[in-house]
Amino acid sequence: MLSTSIVGLILLVVSTLAKDNLQLAYEWREIDFKYPNAEQRWSAIEKGTFKPANVLPFGMEIYRHRLFLTLPRWRDGVPATLAYLDLNDNSTNMPALTPFPSWEAHSLLEPEPELVSPFRIRADRCGRLWVLDSRIAGVLEQSKLYGTAQLLVYDLHNDNLLRRHILPESQVKQGSFFANLAVEDADCENTYAYAGDLGSPGLVVYSWRQHESWRVHHHYFHPDPMAGNFSINGIEFQWDDGLYGLALSKAETNGFSTLYFHPLCSTMEFSVNTSVLRNKTLATSMDIYREFKVLGSRGVNTQAGAEFLDQESGVLFYSLPNLNEVACWKTSNKEYNHNTQSRVFVSNDKLIFPSDIKVDQEHRLWVLSNQLQSYIYDELYPGSINFRIFKASVEEAIADTGCSSTRKIIPDIINRLDDILNTKTTSGAAAETISSLLILLVLSFVL
Numbered sequence: 001m002l003s004t005s006i007v008g009l010i011l012l013v014v015s016t017l018a019k020d021n022l023q024l025a026y027e028w029r030e031i032d033f034k035y036p037n038a039e040q041r042w043s044a045i046e047k048g049t050f051k052p053a054n055v056l057p058f059g060m061e062i063y064r065h066r067l068f069l070t071l072p073r074w075r076d077g078v079p080a081t082l083a084y085l086d087l088n089d090n091s092t093n094m095p096a097l098t099p100f101p102s103w104e105a106h107s108l109l110e111p112e113p114e115l116v117s118p119f120r121i122r123a124d125r126c127g128r129l130w131v132l133d134s135r136i137a138g139v140l141e142q143s144k145l146y147g148t149a150q151l152l153v154y155d156l157h158n159d160n161l162l163r164r165h166i167l168p169e170s171q172v173k174q175g176s177f178f179a180n181l182a183v184e185d186a187d188c189e190n191t192y193a194y195a196g197d198l199g200s201p202g203l204v205v206y207s208w209r210q211h212e213s214w215r216v217h218h219h220y221f222h223p224d225p226m227a228g229n230f231s232i233n234g235i236e237f238q239w240d241d242g243l244y245g246l247a248l249s250k251a252e253t254n255g256f257s258t259l260y261f262h263p264l265c266s267t268m269e270f271s272v273n274t275s276v277l278r279n280k281t282l283a284t285s286m287d288i289y290r291e292f293k294v295l296g297s298r299g300v301n302t303q304a305g306a307e308f309l310d311q312e313s314g315v316l317f318y319s320l321p322n323l324n325e326v327a328c329w330k331t332s333n334k335e336y337n338h339n340t341q342s343r344v345f346v347s348n349d350k351l352i353f354p355s356d357i358k359v360d361q362e363h364r365l366w367v368l369s370n371q372l373q374s375y376i377y378d379e380l381y382p383g384s385i386n387f388r389i390f391k392a393s394v395e396e397a398i399a400d401t402g403c404s405s406t407r408k409i410i411p412d413i414i415n416r417l418d419d420i421l422n423t424k425t426t427s428g429a430a431a432e433t434i435s436s437l438l439i440l441l442v443l444s445f446v447l
């Protein structure tokens with residue numbers, strides 16, 4: 001048995017050395033918009049075209065001085081489904097949002113609205129904003145389909161719509177839901193977008209140069225029936241979402257990248273060479289199954305949501321909704337398992353449902369949390385802070401974790417001690433593990 005003083009000592013070490021590397025940048029009780037004037041805002045609230053309680057930020061992107069948010073139309077009363085805030089405006093940390101590209105683009109009264117309900121967006125290095133619009137509104141009330149999902153591409157120099165690609169019927173299946181997006185932008189003329197179908201698991205590849213898309217099938221896109229249970233902040237539920245997290249490595253000299261991916265209901269990570277996906281003949285043939293790789297499993301309870309790869313450091317960041325955590329894995333690491341993952345940030349009160357993760361061109365990591373499980377299964381309390389955005393430089397974010405190239409071993413052991421103490425402090429086996437870790441800890445201080 002461990003004496004309480006040793007446990008106390010460990011807890012002290014854990015609390016002083018376990019780092020929370022991200023800082024709060026923005027927070028909101030409810031999302032508000034910059035209407036042309038106060039009368040129009042009040043009239044929108046009176047008419048019910050703006051119901052603040054129904055507006056939830058889900059996807060995020062940062063380009064130059066703007067931070068964009070998607071506000072999916074899960075319920076009605078979302079007056080604009082894509083909007084931004086100005087990073088230069090530091091007058092408030094609860095800024096009202098400006099609709100992008102205009103108020104008109106969000107009107108559902110048009111026969112074919114420009115924007116219906118996008119989930120993810122991506123600003124490429126060529127100054128284009130890619131928007132994946134599911135075109136399904138009201139999924140939590142009365143679903144209304146405005147057509148098959150579409151990819152919209154805006155020019156961020158003038159906010160003009162450059163391209164609109166509506167997915168052909170043949171690439172959309174019963175139950176399809178397109179939420180996640182990755183953009184391979186090493187070549188601005190020969191850019192590819194990858195749109196994940198979480199509902200009828202599949203991947204649609206879009207070629208900017210060819211103005212054309214095709215659909216790829218693979219079993220690794222499917223959810224694991226054993227990984228559908230979620231328990232977040234006291235709310236338990238079961239999901240069956242397939243292909244979800246998508247992240248692209250830096251292009252090799254031949255121009256191809258590795259696409260890392262995982263289903264939401266899974267603890268596994270997979271990868272595929274984009275040369276395979278970009279070759280339409282191969283990508284749509286039966287032979288493609290040979291080309292996909294299994295990286296490994298992160299372990300129990302590690303269903304991952306959004307992911308993003310920082311191309312400079314080669315670090316893959318991802319969210320763990322069940323654990324209120326953002327974690328990382330260094331892609332140069334050949335091993336992919338529980339022990340090769342590192343914790344970047346965890347908070348049981350401030351990081352409830354980490355929904356999106358991005359690294360911007362200034363090498364800053366951004367994380368959005370939105371309490372999605374309460375929004376869907378309960379309700380958000382307008383009196384409390386519901387949405388938060390955290391940031392840090394990538395360097396700060398991975399400092400003292402296994403993802404840092406100037407890695408120190410001590411904090412990683414601390415991370416693991418923390419896990420054990422959180423889950424099974426009382427069991428004899430855990431006590432043994434703690435003792436051996438403690439020895440390691442002492443050793444590593446000595447060395």
Ligand SMILES: *[C@@H]1O[C@H](CO)[C@@H](O)[C@H](O)[C@H]1NC(C)=O
Nearest residue numbers: 086087088089090091092093
């Ligand atoms: C906002 O930032 C500018 C420039 O960084 C600074 O001069 C100004 O004092 C800041 N304002 C507030 C309210 O912090």
Ligand SMILES: *[C@@H]1O[C@H](CO)[C@@H](O)[C@H](O)[C@H]1NC(C)=O
Nearest residue numbers: 225226227228229230236238
């Ligand atoms: C999922 O949750 C249900 C209800 O609590 C439980 O019966 C089931 O065993 C769980 N499944 C797994 C794979 O843990």
Ligand SMILES: *[C@@H]1O[C@H](CO)[C@@H](O)[C@H](O)[C@H]1NC(C)=O
Nearest residue numbers: 252254256258273274275276
């Ligand atoms: C991806 O495929 C291309 C073309 O076949 C090849 O040259 C490259 O080495 C592959 N990359 C990886 C990481 O396997």
Ligand SMILES: *[C@@H]1O[C@H](CO)[C@@H](O)[C@H](O)[C@H]1NC(C)=O
Nearest residue numbers: 275279280281282283285287
């Ligand atoms: C695409 O894949 C097909 C089938 O594997 C192959 O025959 C063809 O050479 C590939 N095309 C290119 C441009 O690599």
